[in-house]
Amino acid sequence: MKKRHLLAPGPTPVLPDALLAMARPILYHRGPEYEALLGRVRDGLKFLFQTKHEVLLFTSSGTGGMEGTVVNTLSPGDRALVIRSGKFGERWGEICEAYGLQPQYIDVEWGRAVDPDTVAAALAADPAIKVVFATHTESSTGVLHPIEAIARIVGKTPAILVVDAIMSLGVADLPMDAWGVDVVVGGSQKGLMIPPGLAFCAVSDKAWAMVQQSRLPKFYFNFLAERKSLEKNQNTFTPAVSLVMALHESLAAVRAEGLAALFARHDRLARATRAAVRALGLELFADPPTPALTAVAAPPGIEAGAIVKTMRTAHGITISGGQAQLKGKIFRLAHLGYADESDVVLCLAALERTLTDLGYPIKLGEGVRAVQEVLSQAG
Amino acid sequence: MKKRHLLAPGPTPVLPDALLAMARPILYHRGPEYEALLGRVRDGLKFLFQTKHEVLLFTSSGTGGMEGTVVNTLSPGDRALVIRSGKFGERWGEICEAYGLQPQYIDVEWGRAVDPDTVAAALAADPAIKVVFATHTESSTGVLHPIEAIARIVGKTPAILVVDAIMSLGVADLPMDAWGVDVVVGGSQKGLMIPPGLAFCAVSDKAWAMVQQSRLPKFYFNFLAERKSLEKNQNTFTPAVSLVMALHESLAAVRAEGLAALFARHDRLARATRAAVRALGLELFADPPTPALTAVAAPPGIEAGAIVKTMRTAHGITISGGQAQLKGKIFRLAHLGYADESDVVLCLAALERTLTDLGYPIKLGEGVRAVQEVLSQAG
Structure with a gap:
């Protein structure tokens, strides 16, 4: 007999209370019980993201939240800046290119963090840049990037700062509103201690203004539609109900720990x-x-x-x-x-x-x- | 005390063996146990879809599978035909339009089935039509559409037939290969008796040829990438592992019942x-x-x-x-x-x-x- 221990960077072991929640009878996603649960989940996500803004919820891996962010903020021909220092930084660029955009890249040696001055220089050299795509924890190298310093730089420009925080949400401090980060993307299977299948996108007012203008095609990952649904404690499309039930427990555990x-x-x-x-x-x-x-x-x-x-x-x-x-x-x-x-x-x-x-x-x-x-x- | 019974058209109550599977320690999606499980799931899906073709698996609601089918089969400017007889037939059109396509519509009175002859006439009138989008069970009206007859008509043309079978997979017979349906889209929370969060797309050779040519933008829902991953018993992006564990039980139950x-x-x-x-x-x-x-x-x-x-x-x-x-x-x-x-x-x-x-x-x-x-x- 040998006990198995999962110490890979996601999915992480699932919180026992979340496992139990998933074993309960499933809720109808257009009924009052689910709507009440989703209302509490919305509050819990704002607490975790340290934001007063709505945190959108999609049934997908974290990558779906990344794609959603690209297609909801940009339009054909827009300029974007991607910080690449590993596999997940590269992913921002791959998504942009899949939609016909030609982002500018800051390439950083794998295993090292980006120098915020290079972001300032890139924005100064190309004031048309609308979105800066960064990574908080680059999972492929284990580096933590200096998001606070980058946010200070981007905040002085018309551009927005988008951060892939999938690996570090609930792990490393990322006070979205205090630092002025515009979009934070998270996932369910890391710091949140529940199975994979949910992506989160928290969106600032500055980013929402860009979302209103965005003309890249989108349907499943539609930020405006999802915000409208969430305001009624609903999801646009059938959500992964059992994972939302698990999330409810996980957010309670996060709040209890602080x-x-x-x-x-x-x-x-x-x-x-x-x-x-x-x-x-x-x-x-x-x-x-x-x-x-x-x-x-x-x-x-x-x-x-x-x-x-x-x-x-x-x-x-x-x-x-x-x-x-x-x-x-x-x-x-x-x-x-x-x-x-x-x-x-x-x-x-x-x-x-x-x-x-x-x-x-x-x-x-x-x-x-x-x-x-x-x-x-x-x- | 009042027992609660969920008799809404999805999610349906979850199979007890699937609930128990989700309570087991989660598997690492890049490890040998998950790969072995996914191999058996791939076989089970082929059995359920009555096909020898690969059944792709995405972490999303069924709508994600529908969007995936649109963006992986069509290119800008392509002609498509959408049969609209309810909310879910309309959804095919909404997705096409979100990607800039202007499909032709066959509008059918809500509550009635499409007359296959109108499909034949539409294809004869516009031989450039590449994809016919249909619905097996239109959930919003409760109608079952005559897919076998439509498949016979579409099969004589260069067009492919795509069927939303989300509501009827494992419920009403839809022998994909025998009838010659080219893409069948399914979801996890209906006949499969597990929670929502997985979408399935089974793809024929005729449809794969179209996928190779497709130039609509895509990233998360990429058919070619997912097929390549599945051939190694992997998923391109982190899958909803707990739902795949549940699916494994559900497919075993389907096979046992026959x-x-x-x-x-x-x-x-x-x-x-x-x-x-x-x-x-x-x-x-x-x-x-x-x-x-x-x-x-x-x-x-x-x-x-x-x-x-x-x-x-x-x-x-x-x-x-x-x-x-x-x-x-x-x-x-x-x-x-x-x-x-x-x-x-x-x-x-x-x-x-x-x-x-x-x-x-x-x-x-x-x-x-x-x-x-x-x-x-x-x-």
Whole structure:
């Protein structure tokens, strides 16, 4: 018998109260019970996004929310700026190009954060840019981008700032209204601790003005239609009712823990993980790192895929390898969502065993000791 | 204490085995267990769609599958033919128009089926038509359209036939390959007895050839990308994993019951419901009716909304009213998905009580007696 632990960067393990909610008899999405539930969910999402604006809800993966944002803010021929520093930054560009737009790119070395000055320079050089597409946590590299500084720069221009926060919503602080971010895109299967299938788009007044003008084609991901439906506590199209029932529980858990405690928990787990990785003599890949996950360079002579596979088959732990150009070169330990100190302890214990299994020289116990030291100081 | 019964045309009650599957620890969508599960789901979907072709799977409502079909088969300026006989036929046209297409329409009186000869005439008059968009069960009116006859006509032309079978997949027979239907769109929350959140698109070779040429913009709903992913038992974007786990159970139940028994059960429940409605002196709205649901004209002097409300508040039964121009004029009793004889009995018993509550003269017991007679003959 071997217990299985899911420590990949999404989906994360599901909150038990959310699992139970999904097992209840399903609600009719055009009835009063669902409408009351959706009303509370709308409030909870505003709390989580730290915004007074409506948070739109779509049944799709996070990518659907990204596509929705592109097609609801832009028109044919519009100028856009995409910050590319990994697979998910690239996705903004791929979506724009799929709709015939030719965005300008700021390319950043994978594993590093964008320099906000380069955003200022790009906007100064092309004042026609209407939308800046950024990523909060770039999941493929584990980097946390400086959104607050970028928001300050974009806020001084007519452009809007759109942020993919799918990996860091409820994980790293992103006070949308206080920082002046215009669109924040989130997903259900990360910090929210429920299964994948819901995307969220919070939209500022400055962005809504652009939505009113947007002429790219759209139907399923229609922001204006969805806002109108939500005002009546309905969804435009049949929503993933069971996931909304789960979301209701998850948002209650978020509110009970409190945002400050939520962010502090993720920060603590991330610092413990990074300390352990260093204590084992391994190299951290991301600078600066996100609190959502820790990307680790595979040590010399070991393919990252072998680490991922041994973690899973010999020790019951599901982690992730690298994507695209990082395949084989890094592995990613996630510590977000329904994750606590015990998860970091067992993850690092398994990593020590895995490295030993693979013949890489480490001192057993050194990683876990570093975890313990950080957690003990934090307590 | 009053038990609640969901007899609206979707979502239908969820199969208990599917509820239990969703409560299991969630699977990582890039791991071997999910890939094995998805492999079995792909087989099960082909069985249900009665096709040898791949059935694509998207995390969205059924409408997402409809939009996906439009943007993956057509190009700017293409000619299309839309059969409109209710809210969901209209939706095909709305999606086409959202993408700048100007389809030709065949308008059919709501509550009646399209005459296949009008499709033949439209195709003869405009040989440039590339896609014919039809609806199997028009949920808003309760009509079942003659897809077999339409497929025979379209099959003789270069055009493809696309059918919205969201309401009738696993309810009314639609042998895709035998009839020569080119794209069949389905959803998870109807005959499949699981929560909403998954859309399915089965695609014929003739349709794939058109997909290869299609130049409408697309990203999230990309047929070629999803087919490529599915061939490796993966999804392009993070799928609604818990719903796919539920689908796995539902497809097993479908296979265990067998398609012939599945269609016979729905036919029996529909005939019993229609007999009871007539026995109560009420008028059936749809001709010919679908086995998925029974649309009933509200009797003179009674607003359909009052029937829906009294059924819910006084008798615990959730049914649906009319949509759009039929609001207030009809109510809809569903008998699809996880529904059996006892559901029809309790629905008609509650309808008798409701009509009596509202002062409409009926003889208590006459509806249920008609149900019993049909079920007893069928047995």
